[in-house]
Each structure stands twice: as structure tokens, then as C-alpha cells.
Amino acid sequence: MISYKDSSSMSRKRVRTDSNLQSKEFDKKRYIRSCKDDRISRLPDDILLHILSFLSVEEGARTSVLSSRWINLWKYNTCLNLDRYTDFEKIRRKHPTTGDTLVDNERRKYVTWVNRILRSHKARTLKQFRISFGLNRKHRKSITRWLEFALSRQVRRLELDLIYYNEPLMYYRFPDELLSRTLIVDFKSLRELIFRHVDVSDGAIEFFLRNCPLLEKLIVCHSTELSNPRVCGGGGSSPLVLKHLEIVFCSGLKSLKVSAPSLTYVRAATYEELFIENMPKLVELHVNCIDNDVALRRLFTALSCCPQLETLSLMLLSQEETNEICKLPQLPKLKKLEIQYAARDFETLIRLARLISACPVLEEFVVEVARLIIQPINAT
Secondary structure, three states: OHHHHHHHHHHHHHHHHHHHHHHHHHHHHHHHHHHHHOOHHHOOHHHHHHHHOOOOHHHHHHHHHOOHHHOOHHHHOOEEEEEOHHHHHHHHHHOOOOOHHHHHHHHHHHHHHHHHHHHHOOOOOOOEEEEEOOOOHHHHHHHHHHHHHHHHOOOOEEEEEOOOOOOHHHOEEOOHHHHOOOOOOOOOOOOEEEEEOEEOOHHHHHHHHHHOOOOOEEEEEOOOOOOOOEEEOOOOOOOOOOOEEEEEOOOOOOEEEEEOOOOOEEEEOOOOEEEEEOOOOOOEEEEEEEOOHHHHHHHHHHHOOOOOOOEEEEEEEOOOOOOOOOOOOOOOOOOEEEEEEEEEOOOOOHHHHHHHHOOOOOOEEEEEEEEEOOOOOOOO
């Protein structure tokens, strides 16, 4: 009896031990198989960094927990998209009148976060550097340091989007002194330059056009200091290669001259003096124009020298006295014409038919009309 019990006990213990060994062996094989199946981690660094370039900075940092292969990889990401504007906007909308303290706190957090990221970053060059948050002149020193960081790493695409709706006088101003420090910062690698809610001077624009030989895209939006910029070039040893130009919502803009042979897209919002010439490759144009025969004739005469123009979007400003539009120069390849028109109650749009007759191959014609309600002023 005793021998039987011992035998049974030994049998049960032996079975239990074998089961544990089999389970551990199975887990080990499964782990080895999973490591072999992790083909992404075995890719070269260049490919992994390219994958990381599609992620935000925070998402890229989270990949460090995947394996030892990924721990520091995100620090070499060449695309730094430092965008936390959504968080800022949520607080601003949730506390429109009483949230100043909360908003200022979010600004401090953002500045600390960006500084921490840049201290950890190890890539020698940058493909993209983007700042998107509601900052202003109070954060001038930090923003300028960030710009120096990006430019010293030969950044290709630089975007500064400092959304600040309430006080345009508090916009961050691009420092002119940075333009004179060409031995420290490098402007020659810039291909795309985007400023939103940033004050930029006419001199700064002309500096970028002269000193950025690879610049293909330039966007300036909501700048209060821009007044009489000249976007001109094309000759000499360093011809202008600019292809995309946008200058919009610049309240101080008085005149704009554009003469660049490589431009294919232009968006310029000014009702003042607009000079357009030497754009043989222009395909799409968005401009404002005063609604009178002289202004329209001048515009169409300039555009008749753009043989590749296919899309024209016009924002027409109505005047108290409108005259009949005479025959306009032809736009031989224009396929799409968009007109945004603020009309008075007594105005008719039949006179705009002259615009259609100037486009012999037109395929699409779009008109957006808003009626202006004019109330008489009571004499006192």
C-alpha cells in the first residue's frame, strides 16, 4: 500500500513537472518565433527613421518601449512636428473669458516640452521643423532659440505657426538680427518657408529670396508688418526657383510685385497695387481685384502673358459706381474661372459675362455672390 501511494505520488509529480517544462519550452519557441517575425525592427536605420517621420514627436517617443532597437531611434528623427495647437484651442474655447491663467500655463508647458525635445535630439540635419501653438512676443527668446536650432541643422522645411487671434500687435516678429548670422545659421538648405501669425518685414522676404537658392515654397499669412514686398528674380548666377507663393491676410500690405519665372501657383490677397509679370509657367492664380474696367483690363493684360494658366480665382471688390466691362485680352488656356463677388442689392451680374468671353476654352465657371446691405446714415 505504501509503495503504491509513493508510486502514484511520484507519478503525479512527474507529470506536473513535465507539463511545466513543456510550457516553458513552448513559450521560448514562441518568443524566438516572434522575434524572427519582427521584420520591421531588422530594417536599416534610414528606413526606420523614414517610418518615424510620419509620426508626431510624442508617437515617435513611444516606440522606444518596443525593444532595445527602438530606445533612442526617435531622437534621430529628421522631421520634428511640434504641434500641440489642438490642446491649446480646447482650453481657449472651454474658458473663453476666465481661462487666461490656464492658457498661460499651457504656454509654459509647451515651451518646456519643446526645450526638452530639442535637448534630447541628436540628428545633425532636419528635413522638417514645425512649431504650432498659440505663442506671442512674450516667448521671443525661446522661439528665436528654436529657429537657431533648426537653421543650424540645415532644415529644409521650416514652418512657424503661432496662432494668436486676439492681439495682432503681440505677434512674434522674425528677428532681423538672425539674418546677419549666416556663419552660425544656414539658410541655403531651405526649400519651404511658412510663416503664419508671424510678423515678417519686407527686407526679410527679400533676404530669403536672395540667400535661399533652393527655396520653392514661400507662405506668409497674417503678418502686420509686410507692406511693399518684391518677389522678383530669375537672372544672374542664382536664379529664383520659387514655385509656390502665398501672401494673404496681411493687413498692412500696400503693394506687391511678383516676377518669378518658375512660379506655378500664386495666391495674393491685396486690392492695392499688384504687379504681375514674367510668369510663363503659372498654372493657378488666386488674386483680389477692384471691380472696374481699368483694373480688370490691367489684370487680364498681365495674365495674357501666362500661356500655361488654367485656373483663375478672383475676389472682386464692388464699388459704388460700376462701369461696363470692355473687351478683355484672351486667356487661351484657362479652364476654370472662380469669382467671389460682394454685390449690392441693385447690381446685376450680366456684366461679368465679359470675363467668360475672354476664356475661349473655359470648362468650369463658378460664382459665389454675397449681397451687401447698405444702410443710409442719418444726418444729425
